[in-house]
Amino acid sequence: MERKTISFSTSCILACIWILIRAVRGDLSYTFPEETKQQYVIGNIAKDLGLDVKRLSARKARIEAEGSTKRYCDINLSSANLVVVETIDREKLCGTKMSCLLNYELVLENPLDVHRISLHIQDINDNAPRFPKSRITFNMMESAVKGERFPLDEAHDSDIGQNAVQGYSLERNDHFVLSVKENAEGGKYAELVLDKELDREQTKEIDLIFTATDGGTPQRSGTALIHINVLDANDNTPVFSQSVYKVTLAENAPLGAEVVTVSATDADEGVNGEVSYEFSRISDTAAKLFSIDKTTGQITAIGNIDYEEEKSYEIRVQAIDGSGLASTAKIIIDITDVNDNAPRIILKSLNDPIPENSVLGTEVAIINIQDNDSGDNRKVKCSIQENVPFRLNPSIKNYFSLVTTSLLDREIESDYNITITATDGGSPPLSSSMIIHLSVSDINDNPPVFEQQSYTAYVVENNQPGTSISSVTAKDPDWRQNGTVLYSLLPSEINGVPVSSFLSINSDTGVIHAVRSFDYEKFRNFKVQVVARDNGSPPLSSNVTVSVFISDENDNSPQILYPAPEGKSLMTEMVPKAALSGSLLSKVIAVDADSGQNAWLSYHIVKSTDPGLFTIGLHSGEIRAQRDITESDSMKQNLVISVKDNGQPPLSATCSVYLLISDNLAEVPELKDMTFEESNSKLTFYLIIALVSVSTFFLTFIILILAVRFCHRRKPRLLFDGAVAIPSAYLPPNYAEVEGAGTLRTSYNYDTYLTTGSRTSDFKFITSYNDSTLTAGGTLKMAQNDTLATNLITLNNTGEGDEVRKMCLLSVAGSYERLFVVMIFCDDFL
Ligand SMILES: *[C@@H]1O[C@H](CO)[C@@H](O)[C@H](O)[C@H]1NC(C)=O
Ligand SMILES: *[C@@H]1O[C@H](CO)[C@@H](O)[C@H](O)[C@H]1NC(C)=O
Ligand SMILES: *[C@@H]1O[C@H](CO)[C@@H](O)[C@H](O)[C@H]1NC(C)=O
Numbered sequence: 001m002e003r004k005t006i007s008f009s010t011s012c013i014l015a016c017i018w019i020l021i022r023a024v025r026g027d028l029s030y031t032f033p034e035e036t037k038q039q040y041v042i043g044n045i046a047k048d049l050g051l052d053v054k055r056l057s058a059r060k061a062r063i064e065a066e067g068s069t070k071r072y073c074d075i076n077l078s079s080a081n082l083v084v085v086e087t088i089d090r091e092k093l094c095g096t097k098m099s100c101l102l103n104y105e106l107v108l109e110n111p112l113d114v115h116r117i118s119l120h121i122q123d124i125n126d127n128a129p130r131f132p133k134s135r136i137t138f139n140m141m142e143s144a145v146k147g148e149r150f151p152l153d154e155a156h157d158s159d160i161g162q163n164a165v166q167g168y169s170l171e172r173n174d175h176f177v178l179s180v181k182e183n184a185e186g187g188k189y190a191e192l193v194l195d196k197e198l199d200r201e202q203t204k205e206i207d208l209i210f211t212a213t214d215g216g217t218p219q220r221s222g223t224a225l226i227h228i229n230v231l232d233a234n235d236n237t238p239v240f241s242q243s244v245y246k247v248t249l250a251e252n253a254p255l256g257a258e259v260v261t262v263s264a265t266d267a268d269e270g271v272n273g274e275v276s277y278e279f280s281r282i283s284d285t286a287a288k289l290f291s292i293d294k295t296t297g298q299i300t301a302i303g304n305i306d307y308e309e310e311k312s313y314e315i316r317v318q319a320i321d322g323s324g325l326a327s328t329a330k331i332i333i334d335i336t337d338v339n340d341n342a343p344r345i346i347l348k349s350l351n352d353p354i355p356e357n358s359v360l361g362t363e364v365a366i367i368n369i370q371d372n373d374s375g376d377n378r379k380v381k382c383s384i385q386e387n388v389p390f391r392l393n394p395s396i397k398n399y400f401s402l403v404t405t406s407l408l409d410r411e412i413e414s415d416y417n418i419t420i421t422a423t424d425g426g427s428p429p430l431s432s433s434m435i436i437h438l439s440v441s442d443i444n445d446n447p448p449v450f451e452q453q454s455y456t457a458y459v460v461e462n463n464q465p466g467t468s469i470s471s472v473t474a475k476d477p478d479w480r481q482n483g484t485v486l487y488s489l490l491p492s493e494i495n496g497v498p499v500s501s502f503l504s505i506n507s508d509t510g511v512i513h514a515v516r517s518f519d520y521e522k523f524r525n526f527k528v529q530v531v532a533r534d535n536g537s538p539p540l541s542s543n544v545t546v547s548v549f550i551s552d553e554n555d556n557s558p559q560i561l562y563p564a565p566e567g568k569s570l571m572t573e574m575v576p577k578a579a580l581s582g583s584l585l586s587k588v589i590a591v592d593a594d595s596g597q598n599a600w601l602s603y604h605i606v607k608s609t610d611p612g613l614f615t616i617g618l619h620s621g622e623i624r625a626q627r628d629i630t631e632s633d634s635m636k637q638n639l640v641i642s643v644k645d646n647g648q649p650p651l652s653a654t655c656s657v658y659l660l661i662s663d664n665l666a667e668v669p670e671l672k673d674m675t676f677e678e679s680n681s682k683l684t685f686y687l688i689i690a691l692v693s694v695s696t697f698f699l700t701f702i703i704l705i706l707a708v709r710f711c712h713r714r715k716p717r718l719l720f721d722g723a724v725a726i727p728s729a730y731l732p733p734n735y736a737e738v739e740g741a742g743t744l745r746t747s748y749n750y751d752t753y754l755t756t757g758s759r760t761s762d763f764k765f766i767t768s769y770n771d772s773t774l775t776a777g778g779t780l781k782m783a784q785n786d787t788l789a790t791n792l793i794t795l796n797n798t799g800e801g802d803e804v805r806k807m808c809l810l811s812v813a814g815s816y817e818r819l820f821v822v823m824i825f826c827d828d829f830l
Helices: 002-025 045-049 053-058 090-094 284-289 669-673 678-712 746-754
Strands: 028-033 041-044 062-065 073-076 081-084 100-108 113-122 135-141 149-151 165-170 176-182 188-194 205-214 221-231 244-250 258-261 276-281 290-292 298-301 312-320 326-336 344-350 363-370 380-384 390-394 399-404 415-424 431-441 454-460 468-471 485-489 503-505 511-514 525-534 541-551 559-562 573-575 584-587 589-591 602-608 614-616 622-625 636-644 652-661 794-796 805-812 820-827
Touching (some): 028 041, 073 100, 090 113, 165 176, 165 188, 244 258, 276 326, 284 290, 284 312, 290 312, 344 431, 363 380, 380 390, 390 415, 454 468, 559 652, 584 652, 602 614
Parallel strands (some): 135 221
Antiparallel strands (some): 041 081, 149 188, 205 221, 258 298, 276 312, 312 326, 559 589, 614 622, 805 820
């Protein structure tokens, strides 16, 4: 500054010297500042030129401008002052020229005198520095490095020298400093220097006031606004909201279900801040199940998620901004179990069929239950239907054994459908079931059982050999051969004859056939045992009794015992001459080997000498006088009697009865006529021998009895009352009644035989016939000892008071098939 002042003063001195020289020569020079007002006195010409003021006007003093130069000053003629007539703007007149000189001429007349006047215009600081643009805009990358320079526009000041721009200043800020430099023309300019890095994410724009100052007094300044746009550099990576996303997802999530939405932000802007998402690391299986939306970051399920396949997935997601900066986050998807698997029942082994004799607790099947779910969803309960004799025994690890709880019987239940149900513990629980079909195999545990406890067969005698008489059926509930029944007869004997010669049985059907023709008169019934045997191994059998009853057929004609058959009779009945009407004269005795109706005999007189004289009791066979016998009646009377049974058709026999009406045997002249036929003599001989021997015994016996009687009781009422037994064997055995079956009662049989139809007869029986009936063993039993037995049947004829007639019946039984009856008439026996 001091230097400047010195130089200024130096130039002033030089100017003064120059002016003085000029003055010498008659030229004038003035220096004055610009922008002076009008009438500003620059100098006094008269004084400076040594001229008389009064003379100036006379001399017509005037200022002449050189060329076209505008006249800024003029002479005040009265005062001879040179004054400014128009304000001078140095900047307009001279611009940036350092010296600004105006040249004029002072012209005087009378005498003409011309003086040069030079006007030096001095600069004043009347202009402030100005920037070309009031707003300077920078687009600056945030990535700009420290020290980077940004040239700024130079400010301009119309003034010159010290008054021109001398310096710049910048508003205080964090990032920039100013560096001022001088260019070749000496002008000063500034550069913006980055002192600290920019961060767009912190400050997007910076406004700074930039000031230029000049060196004048007073100092002037001009400002401009520096506007800095911080441009984004991709300096930020996207940032996830969480580094790890942990989510749970229930299995079987529907397709498209949202799993999680990740989000990452990028502080950068524009493309640099545009984040897109993608999976960066994902397993192949997960890749099929999940997808991510590129823009929203939403992860959705796109496949069937199954807990049983994978319980957890770990996925990495990458967020990438527009220029490729990326960051990753981890996503852990835990799959939760849903009870979506029903338990599975697996039959591991099965003992099918199971024998019916299996002991209690026999293991039938082994079952394994599996459930793919986990936790409670996996806990399985196993149950079995109620009504079967089986139980599930839990074993280790979901293994169950199916065992029997009671004994099985194939014949009651041959197969079982066992339903096993498994239910898991889920909510809602799932269950499944399985039907085990189990069959029970047969054991030969049932013997054949006959449908009836005993069988009865009736067969009419004289049957055809081979006719079926009955059939037995036995059932065996066992299976196949164990239940196949074969029938057979149990070997036994009937009267010493093997049963097989009587009957045969069809072993398959159980039909019983007669092997031979039966004769009721030989035996009436017998029993056989039929065995039913199954085909098992070992076989089981049972037996049943078959009672065979032979029923009677009228195949025997009545057999007349007394009198002997026609033409053979030796015997003649004596009829007292005084016989009254109704008195019993004789009796026809006949038997019939048949039984029942077939043996119910009726008697008829077929022919008689004197038809009105005699009658015969229809069923008793008693011949009685129909009227009193008179002297005129023929002494010899002949009756032909027919004996007929009641069978269908009836059979009959006839006999002749000779009656001799006489009181004395001697009176009978024709007695000798009544001889046997020669052919009968032999039989008669035997009969007589038998008769004699029996009567001897009998008489002895009678006498003994009588003696005993007389000793005890004087009253000989009935002979042999209760004393003589009639052994059963004496009677034809085929008169016995049918045991238990009761076709005819014993008494009936008996009556028929003994013609008890007689009103006046009184029979006494000591023993029953039962002894000769078929025994339970089915064989005909003989009389206890096959000895000769004697029977006496006393016919106590009470019809006639004076006449005691005794008919003694003696019989000799040699075998049960033969019967000899001998009638003895004992006239006046006692
Ligand atoms: C078991 O099931 C089978 C077939 O479903 C059927 O034929 C049979 O009768 C059933 N048995 C029982 C004892 O229910
Ligand atoms: C018959 O029973 C036996 C055991 O008693 C048994 O072994 C056999 O298998 C059974 N037969 C059939 C056909 O069931
Ligand atoms: C017949 O059956 C009975 C019982 O039912 C038995 O005691 C008897 O031994 C059987 N007889 C034969 C020969 O099998």
